[in-house]
Amino acid sequence: MWIRQVSRQIQFAAKPSSLANSLVAINHSSAIKTALINCCLPITLSTPSRPTLYNQMAPVQRDIFSMLAMRGKKKKKEEEEPKKVVENETVSLDDEEEVPSAAKSSEAKQLNSNSNKSEEGSQLKRKRAIIEDDEEDDISQPVKVRKTKSSPSSSPKKRSASVTPPTSPKKANSKSTSPIKKPITAASSSGTEESENPSAVKSDSDEEYEAMEPDDVEEDKAELINLAKLDTLKPSVKLSTKLVSGKPIPYSAVVEVFAQIESTTKRLEIIKYTSDFFLTVLNNNPNDLIYVTYLFINRLGPDYEGLELGLGETILIKTIAESTGKSTVHVKAKYRETGDLGEIALKARSTQPTMFKPKALTVMDVFKNLKEIATTTGNNSQAKKIGIIKRMLTASQGLEAKFIIRSLESKLRIGLAEKTVLISLARALVHFQSTSKKGPSVEKALEAEEKIKEAFCQVPNYQVIIETALEHGVLTLDKHCTLKPGVPLKPMLAKPTKSITEVLDKFTGEEFTCEYKYDGERAQVHLLNDGTVKVYSRNSEDMSQRYPDIIDAVQGFLQPDQETKSLIIDCEAVAWSREENKILPFQVLTTRKRKDVELKDIKVHVCLFAFDILCLNGEPVINLPLKKRRQLLQKTLKEIPGKFQFATSKNSTDVEELQAFLDISIKDSCEGLMVKTLNNDPYRPSQRSNSWLKLKKDYLAGVGDSLDLIVIGAYYGKGKRTGTYGGFLLGCYNQDTEEIESCCKIGTGFSDDVLKSLYEKLQPTELSQAKSYIIYDSSAEPDIWFEPTVLFEVLTADLSLSPIYKAGIATLGKGVSLRFPRFMRLRDDKGIEDATSSDQVVEFYERQAHQQN
DNA sequence: GTGACACTGTACC
DNA sequence: ATCTGACACATTCGG
DNA sequence: CCGAATGTGTCAGATGGTACAGTGTCAC
Numbered sequence: 052m053w054i055r056q057v058s059r060q061i062q063f064a065a066k067p068s069s070l071a072n073s074l075v076a077i078n079h080s081s082a083i084k085t086a087l088i089n090c091c092l093p094i095t096l097s098t099p100s101r102p103t104l105y106n107q108m109a110p111v112q113r114d115i116f117s118m119l120a121m122r123g124k125k126k127k128k129e130e131e132e133p134k135k136v137v138e139n140e141t142v143s144l145d146d147e148e149e150v151p152s153a154a155k156s157s158e159a160k161q162l163n164s165n166s167n168k169s170e171e172g173s174q175l176k177r178k179r180a181i182i183e184d185d186e187e188d189d190i191s192q193p194v195k196v197r198k199t200k201s202s203p204s205s206s207p208k209k210r211s212a213s214v215t216p217p218t219s220p221k222k223a224n225s226k227s228t229s230p231i232k233k234p235i236t237a238a239s240s241s242g243t244e245e246s247e248n249p250s251a252v253k254s255d256s257d258e259e260y261e262a263m264e265p266d267d268v269e270e271d272k273a274e275l276i277n278l279a280k281l282d283t284l285k286p287s288v289k290l291s292t293k294l295v296s297g298k299p300i301p302y303s304a305v306v307e308v309f310a311q312i313e314s315t316t317k318r319l320e321i322i323k324y325t326s327d328f329f330l331t332v333l334n335n336n337p338n339d340l341i342y343v344t345y346l347f348i349n350r351l352g353p354d355y356e357g358l359e360l361g362l363g364e365t366i367l368i369k370t371i372a373e374s375t376g377k378s379t380v381h382v383k384a385k386y387r388e389t390g391d392l393g394e395i396a397l398k399a400r401s402t403q404p405t406m407f408k409p410k411a412l413t414v415m416d417v418f419k420n421l422k423e424i425a426t427t428t429g430n431n432s433q434a435k436k437i438g439i440i441k442r443m444l445t446a447s448q449g450l451e452a453k454f455i456i457r458s459l460e461s462k463l464r465i466g467l468a469e470k471t472v473l474i475s476l477a478r479a480l481v482h483f484q485s486t487s488k489k490g491p492s493v494e495k496a497l498e499a500e501e502k503i504k505e506a507f508c509q510v511p512n513y514q515v516i517i518e519t520a521l522e523h524g525v526l527t528l529d530k531h532c533t534l535k536p537g538v539p540l541k542p543m544l545a546k547p548t549k550s551i552t553e554v555l556d557k558f559t560g561e562e563f564t565c566e567y568k569y570d571g572e573r574a575q576v577h578l579l580n581d582g583t584v585k586v587y588s589r590n591s592e593d594m595s596q597r598y599p600d601i602i603d604a605v606q607g608f609l610q611p612d613q614e615t616k617s618l619i620i621d622c623e624a625v626a627w628s629r630e631e632n633k634i635l636p637f638q639v640l641t642t643r644k645r646k647d648v649e650l651k652d653i654k655v656h657v658c659l660f661a662f663d664i665l666c667l668n669g670e671p672v673i674n675l676p677l678k679k680r681r682q683l684l685q686k687t688l689k690e691i692p693g694k695f696q697f698a699t700s701k702n703s704t705d706v707e708e709l710q711a712f713l714d715i716s717i718k719d720s721c722e723g724l725m726v727k728t729l730n731n732d733p734y735r736p737s738q739r740s741n742s743w744l745k746l747k748k749d750y751l752a753g754v755g756d757s758l759d760l761i762v763i764g765a766y767y768g769k770g771k772r773t774g775t776y777g778g779f780l781l782g783c784y785n786q787d788t789e790e791i792e793s794c795c796k797i798g799t800g801f802s803d804d805v806l807k808s809l810y811e812k813l814q815p816t817e818l819s820q821a822k823s824y825i826i827y828d829s830s831a832e833p834d835i836w837f838e839p840t841v842l843f844e845v846l847t848a849d850l851s852l853s854p855i856y857k858a859g860i861a862t863l864g865k866g867v868s869l870r871f872p873r874f875m876r877l878r879d880d881k882g883i884e885d886a887t888s889s890d891q892v893v894e895f896y897e898r899q900a901h902q903q904n
Numbered sequence: 905g906t907g908a909c910a911c912t913g914t915a916c917c
Numbered sequence: 918a919t920c921t922g923a924c925a926c927a928t929t930c931g932g
Numbered sequence: 933c934c935g936a937a938t939g940t941g942t943c944a945g946a947t948g949g950t951a952c953a954g955t956g957t958c959a960c
Contacts, residue, residue: 796947
């Protein structure tokens with residue numbers, strides 16, 4: 052039987068990896084698997100990844116390309132809003148650019164040559180590059196000052212006044228740029244006009260590309276690159292919103308920075324804009340920095356405080372519809388087109404007449420409003436929330452509406468997130484606190500970055516970090532912000548790995564260990580000095596309410612002779628059957644209540660599998676190597692079978708042995724293995740460090756089934772998937788009834804190109820409604836139905852009983868769906884009758900359930 | 905008012 | 918959770 | 933020895949299923 056399947060798979064396997072998969076999926080003999088791993092997977096690994104056109108471009112080509120693109124933009128703008136760009140002004144601007152660029156490049160070269168020698172050096176180099184940009188900032192800031200001075204009509208910017216880096220003659224020249232900026236400034240301060248032309252603000256960049264041309268022609272390639280790069284960096288110079296020292300930061304300033312950030316994809320540039328702005332805030336009104344930071348990371352407070360907006364797409368659409376006087380249908384249609392609710396709100400707003408000019412929103416206003424939305428609960432709370440949003444929208448000017456909505460969606464989508472904010476904060480703070488006129492040295496800046504990252508991992512609370520940094524200085528953060536029981540720290544994460552050989556590859560010459568990867572929930576258990584116990588999730592949410600049983604039992608886990616007062620351990624909480632003494636599937640664990648769990652009516656029992664210790668009696672131990680930590684862990688705690696156990700582990704470097712261990716782990720209801728180095732690395736909170744790897748069974752083992760499913764519908768893409776389908780609804784074929792039963796959605800595994808071609812391929816087969824032989828649940832109804840013609844090969848980790856999908860529902864009473872489905876490839880060699888049948892799906896499901904006994 | 909149910913949001917993976 | 922794409926950086930290759 | 937080509941690591945943002953919790957709605 053399986054031989055036939057194998058030959059079928061061989062026939063269609065596109066690449067060795069999927070061949071290996073298919074084969075392994077059918078036969079569990081570890082010898083075969085090992086052989087496959089050894090001969091097939093390495094081949095795949097060395098295959099170069101699909102190059103895209105852009106990737107194929109040489110850097111120079113890319114730079115030229117982007118420069119041209121930028122010029123195109125500028126040209127447009129000039130056409131749109133003709134302004135008095137006087138020639139000599141543009142020239143002088145040009146000068147300004149050139150000088151720093153030359154200086155910078157030579158510096159950079161020096162750095163390069165220094166740092167190539169060692170790994171540390173090269174890291175240094177990278178970071179230096181970032182920091183040097185900063186110095187450029189300093190240069191640019193005076194520019195702003197002068198601009199304002201020379202052009203009274205533009206809002207006076209105190210912003211840079213307090214920064215006051217040394218002003219050199221070169222900078223003096225650059226002031227002449229001010230007139231260029233004026234029109235924009237005027238527009239944004241007048242608000243309403245500008246909102247009709249949102250691109251104006253965003254573009255707020257520079258217009259004088261022609262001035263550069265003569266230079267370009269003469270310069271050699273290297274210079275060209277520098278110019279192009281500088282060119283893209285320039286917009287950060289301009290902030291049209293005025294900031295007044297001591298006064299609250301206007302929200303419009305934040306929005307303006309968001310717009311700048313959104314206009315680029317370059318990380319260094321983003322960091323520059325952000326840190327620039329943070330520094331400005333520090334100089335004007337340090338107390339607002341925390342609010343600004345929260346707006347940038349789009350959060351309301353530390354994760355462990357558990358504040359939620361309680362708003363989603365649906366309610367936002369309703370709100371936008373209400374506040375703009377359009378129907379929800381209309382808004383939804385627009386959403387399809389643009390994939391961005393913020394944009395819709397903005398456009399709708401700009402066409403709305405404004406009776407009187409509302410008071411400008413401040414950063415504080417917005418943050419407080421968001422917080423109010425989050426804390427509003429109870430009857431009629433939704434209406435109240437909508438009311439608050441409407442108020443904000445009414446008060447919004449310019450681009451503000453767009454970002455208010457995006458904030459409410461919890462997706463800023465501007466290419467900036469936590470990590471970048473942290474780096475930017477570090478740079479802003481270190482500049483702010485630097486005593487030297489020139490700003491901090493490169494080394495200091497790097498140090499600050501490290502310190503703040505480290506501190507944040509141990510105390511993930513921006514308010515604490517910022518306050519501490521302001522009080523004691525960024526550079527001593529490590530002394531004041533260390534982990535302590537009661538405050539969750541960012542857990543260490545593992546990197547996915549595709550094969551045992553890959554693991555061996557990465558860990559050659561290292562001593563390492565393997566542990567079971569339990570299929571449960573990460574649980575960071577804290578025991579405080581006063582005996583309190585807290586449990587935190589992977590994302591630092593407080594789960595104490597969910598696990599009163601754990602809290603109750605922790606004291607009993609301690610070795611009696613150790614007198615342990617406090618500790619933090621890292622565990623996986625797994626559902627446990629006390630009757631059969633075995634691990635239960637993840638799906639069982641999720642049925643546990645999350646709040647108000649009473650000890651007496653717990654139905655789903657839990658066994659904690661501990662694998663690490665992070666703090667003991669108030670002393671952080673994260674800097675010890677794993678070997679030591681494990682010893683500590685086992686010395687401090689004792690196993691109580693079925694309640695508290697140490698993760699099963701094994702040290703080996705033998706492929707066969709590891710393979711066997713992996714197989715056993717899966718038989719023992721685990722997801723696979725975690726592989727960790729024993730000696731080298733300390734516990735590195737939050738990093739997907741190279742010293743922890745996860746070896747996932749679904750790439751190697753039998754349950755990682757690949758199915759061929761029928762595409763029966765699709766969903767409109769949002770954000771960067773606007774204009775194509777963002778996901779698809781898939782079904783399997785029931786041979787008895789000749790119906791198609793919905794099975795899962797799928798939205799990952801596509802490259803952009805594939806997504807595009809799928810759109811072209813499927814769009815002609817769109818139907819106005821579902822074919823009658825399609826069985827589905829209304830809650831998984833797609834935006835678009837298709838004539839079923841196309842099959843996807845889909846990989847999955849697990850199968851689950853589903854409340855909404857229908858595959859095999861006749862046999863099992865519930866449908867079966869897929870856990871972690873991902874697209875592998877298009878099966879255009881097969882017809883829909885060759886799709887995986889409902890029976891097969893059921894078979895897969897039962898085999899999986901059976902396997903774990 | 906109360907309870908059942910639907911819908912939405914958010915957490916986990 | 919999975920996955921891709923863009924960047925920044927690291928390393929190797931060819932003249 | 934330099935620049936080009938190729939490889940690697942990090943980050944951000946698309947998207948998956950499922951369960952509970954909270955709110956809204958409606959019938960009684």
